[in-house]
Amino acid sequence: MKKNIKFVGAAAAALLAVAPVVASTTVASAATTVPVEVSGNGSTTTATATTKAVLSVSVSNVNAIKDGAAASSLKVNLNSNVGTPKVTGGKALVYPKSEVQINDGVATVSANAHAVSTLKKGTEYAVVVKDVTLSGFTADQKGVTVNGKDVKVDTYGNITTPTTVGAYFTTPDTSLTGEPYVYTKIQQGGIKADTVVSNGTVSVAADGNNKVSVSSVVDAITKNFAAQAAGTATASFTNVEGDVNSALNAASIPVSNGSFTAPASGLFTVNVSVLANNGKTMTFPVLVITNGTNLTDSQKALYPVITYNGKDLSQPSATVDASGASFANVALNGSVDTAAIKNAFGAKVVTNDGKQQSLSVSVDTSKVNTAVAGKYPVTVSATNANNNTSKAAFTVTVGVAGATYKTTAQAGDVYSLNGNTATKTSETVNSGASLATFGTVTIDGTSYTIINSKNSGKAVLTSLFTSQKTTEKTIMHIAQYYDKDGKKTTLNGKNTVGAYNKVTVYENTVTINGKKYYQVAGSTVYIKATNVDPTSRTLGHNAYIYNNKGKRVQKTTTLKKGSNVNTYGGAFSIKQNGVKKAMYRINKNQYVKVANFK
Structure with a gap:
């Protein structure tokens, strides 16, 4: 998933850890990709012998930028398609495009150029990221090259290179007319x-x-x-x-x-x-x-x-x-x-x-x-x-001809409008649906988009037309599928999804009947957050780790009293010497007795 890096003042915040590129409909300009070939002749390298890391820098949130806005309101995304070596670190600055040259993905800034602190409408800018760090090598490894040049691996297995990468963007001039x-x-x-x-x-x-x-x-x-x-x-x-x-x-x-x-x-x-x-x-x-x-x-x-x-x-x-x-x-x-x-x-x-x-x-x-x-x-x-x-x-x-058609970026519910109230109906719309829309209304601070006809009394959340970030979760406790009202339902003919399966969900949780759920991406089905996210519990006693047969594993490991342990879902009933014991799952096929927790 993309990590959004937000500028801090005229200088820039340190970039967060880099993750694989995820397509986004909010990127304001095409990303500039920069190949960084890393190779080493040592046989003990942690990084693969020849790895090509493709970095991309893109900008988002440009549509929200107004004339005279601070550069801190701009978001910069730094991504990589490489797991090893890892790409981290860096500083991001904004310059007038005329002060930056990007050749073969490498950005060169004019000697007397100054980073900007405010953005002007209709102006072209360049984002430059400096001092990228590659990590995951053997300490002091020899024979490593970046972009064809010999580089030094430090004692921590890192390479810090002044190679700069960049992306161009233009702030919108809202005085221009036309959809x-x-x-x-x-x-x-x-x-x-x-x-x-x-x-x-x-x-x-x-x-x-x-x-x-x-x-x-x-x-x-x-x-x-x-x-x-x-x-x-x-x-x-x-x-x-x-x-x-x-x-x-x-x-x-x-x-x-x-x-x-x-x-x-x-x-x-x-x-x-x-x-x-x-x-x-x-x-x-x-x-x-x-x-x-x-x-x-x-x-x-x-x-x-x-x-x-x-x-x-x-x-x-x-x-x-x-x-x-x-x-x-x-x-x-x-x-x-x-x-x-x-x-x-x-x-x-x-x-x-x-x-x-x-x-x-x-x-x-x-x-x-x-x-x-x-x-x-x-x-x-x-x-x-x-x-x-x-x-x-x-x-x-x-439906009615001549409507404005908008495409949903996520699945959601259809609401019935009555005066100043909006009530969920049993109807839903899928992600990717092209809906006939007739403007918006705001009720209790929430924006709804009217569908079907101007006086249909039906609407969907306006937020359905905006892309929502997704993330992949591992099911750690068998998860029942639920509908929007917290009632059991099915997905693709199945009632549940088994432990250790991967499920793509929308990133933010929703609360249904006082409990947190994740919505399965592209559907109107939900799973409980406790089945994928850990619950931290404090041990009241020293504790052993057992498998699903009730046998002790990792015999050299004892979890200490007072330490916090992540558990998943409700307790399991596992037989131990013929007697059922309540245990929490703490990892794949690893359990700790419920009685050991405070």
Whole structure:
């Protein structure tokens, strides 16, 4: 997870410990990456023999910067993709961009340059980080080089290098007018180039092993779409690769070495972040279809051909602009007209004797929630006798036309508004949902965004449209799933998650019925915080450590009276010499008797 480093005065705070890069939609400018190759000829090095540490410096919170704001209001993020050697330390300063040159990722500051203490709107700046420390080596190890130069490892196994890294950013000029928008760069299906669109669809082919590269998804999005803003403002996509990786993570699609296996559904949605230089932002949802491989013409002939209004679509995957069709708009709380869809779409195969044969099509509307206005994907598919399937996807709009569509960055509840009260309903929205919105209201200090229609009386928390940090937790005590009211529920058909499993949750806890819970990322399900976070307890007696069979482990270790020990969850009943004893878990397969605690 990113660590946010906040400036302290005109000088800068020491940077916190560095963690792996996590994509963020709030980064105001692309990070500058700096390769630092560390190599050593010693055989006893703790760090690997050849390690490439890629550092990146980025800035966030720029949208909150006003004319004359102090540099201390800016946040700087220093990240690394390396576990060994570790990257720590450093000082961060802000200079006018004209005073800094960044070549091959190394920043050089002019001799007479002075760090700034206040920021001006519309001005370009550079963030410079100095005195980065690499640690994890053997003390006084010889033959280590950084950036091709010999460096000295100190007696603590550290290298402190004056190498500077940096990132450029521009504070927004809020006097510029116009909201950002997205337009098509090339003709896409029935949509002409230079057409303003509120959502998009791209098709990306998998290879023969059903693998898709992240870069191919990024290329497909940037090839087909671009951002702009009205008036004198300009806009751009901030971090498409990061947005794609975030989308894959939200869809539970693992990425390895820059590629992933095409999901069973054949599609997922990427919420592309757009930033204008007047500080205004938006998200642009792109439906990514991954069905189908790089097929030759003869291989394509083995797949059925799906038609739309009598015209053949490419197989095995295609996207369709159906915005003008009657079934493309669905009334709130209405139903999708699947019969009309089947009338518009067809499928056919060519038999061995050269004749055409019609196939029935299936319509998947499982992702459409007609209770909440928004844009949703619908997939039409057909399968031939060889079990080869072709698919075509299009978008339907639920609710009132002309609404402002916003994409949720996290899952949450739907509220019913009545006067000056907001009450939770049984309805929920998922992360990545594109909702029709009609402004905001504030009740008891909390901002709600009205959905469905101006007078619907339904709303969601405005905070749902802002990305929430996630973290990975290890389950240390079997955890029951709960809903928003603290009642037992299920997730993916399971009631619980077992001990020692990894679970991604939102970073901040929530309180339900007086107890702290973590929300499982991308869902409306919760687990108790005590099942993942330790509870510190004080020993009233010396204590031994036992395993789940009641046998003593680590016979040389005795936990001393008065010491604090972290425990997880409630007590376990473990048999010891035929007698059940209450014990707390303190680590994996390690327990201490409850009676030993105060």
